[in-house]
Amino acid sequence: MTHATKIPSMLPDSIQAYMTELAAKWTGQGSVVECGAWLGATTAALCDGLVSAGYDRKIHVYDRWEANGAECGKAGRQGVPIEDGQNTLGVLMELLGDHARMVSPHRGRIERAQWSAVEPIELFVLDACKYEAVFMPTIMTFAKAWIPGVTTVAFMDHHFYQRYDVGSAEHDRYSIHARWLEAHAESFSVVRDFAPDEPMILRYVKPIDWGVTV
Numbered sequence: 001m002t003h004a005t006k007i008p009s010m011l012p013d014s015i016q017a018y019m020t021e022l023a024a025k026w027t028g029q030g031s032v033v034e035c036g037a038w039l040g041a042t043t044a045a046l047c048d049g050l051v052s053a054g055y056d057r058k059i060h061v062y063d064r065w066e067a068n069g070a071e072c073g074k075a076g077r078q079g080v081p082i083e084d085g086q087n088t089l090g091v092l093m094e095l096l097g098d099h100a101r102m103v104s105p106h107r108g109r110i111e112r113a114q115w116s117a118v119e120p121i122e123l124f125v126l127d128a129c130k131y132e133a134v135f136m137p138t139i140m141t142f143a144k145a146w147i148p149g150v151t152t153v154a155f156m157d158h159h160f161y162q163r164y165d166v167g168s169a170e171h172d173r174y175s176i177h178a179r180w181l182e183a184h185a186e187s188f189s190v191v192r193d194f195a196p197d198e199p200m201i202l203r204y205v206k207p208i209d210w211g212v213t214v
């Protein structure tokens, strides 16, 4: 089993297909990192593209892989029963089939993840950006390995906050990444904006000024 369409997904097939296209553009200048993988639908889509690009290293995948009630419902409705509290890393690895060998899984809180100071990142996918307590430490950890002019950054939750009224607590809470992007606008250009769907795909063009805070 090697295709993303067979894996329960929280994203439309069209977005997963785009992630395959994006990964297929890998140029060999850095690794691929995915934060927030769930059962591996995006991971598989990325692997499909990376195989065609000749990717010769591991894709580093971060998640807590601990199912909650909402995830059980979504997975069950897509034909993969999981239980509340289950460690789903094994499910992801099984669903990935042949692609599992490309994956280096890191189980735990994304905001406590670590990244090598010397391994550049060419494609960074974040599907867990809604909360400041997760987003900021994650960015601090991984953005230092982004390559100016090269790295593609995918914020898969980007437009979620826009479902809420401006000024509401939810709008404020879920827009941390958008406010951070605004504060560092000179460091990014838009590759593709899927509005009103969630993903925003960016090119990291210029080093971040870490002195600027949100």
Ligand SMILES: C[S@@+](CC[C@H](N)C(=O)[O-])C[C@H]1O[C@@H](n2cnc3c(N)ncnc32)[C@H](O)[C@@H]1O
Pocket: 008, 009, 010, 011, 035, 036, 037, 038, 039, 040, 041, 042, 062, 063, 064, 065, 066, 108, 109, 110, 111, 127, 128, 134
């Ligand atoms: C929206 S899902 C990913 C969906 C996936 N891209 C797909 O296509 O189906 C987000 C994932 O991020 C994980 N996650 C969210 N916040 C996290 C955190 N702080 N630490 C670790 N994992 C987290 C959840 O466990 C979940 O598996």
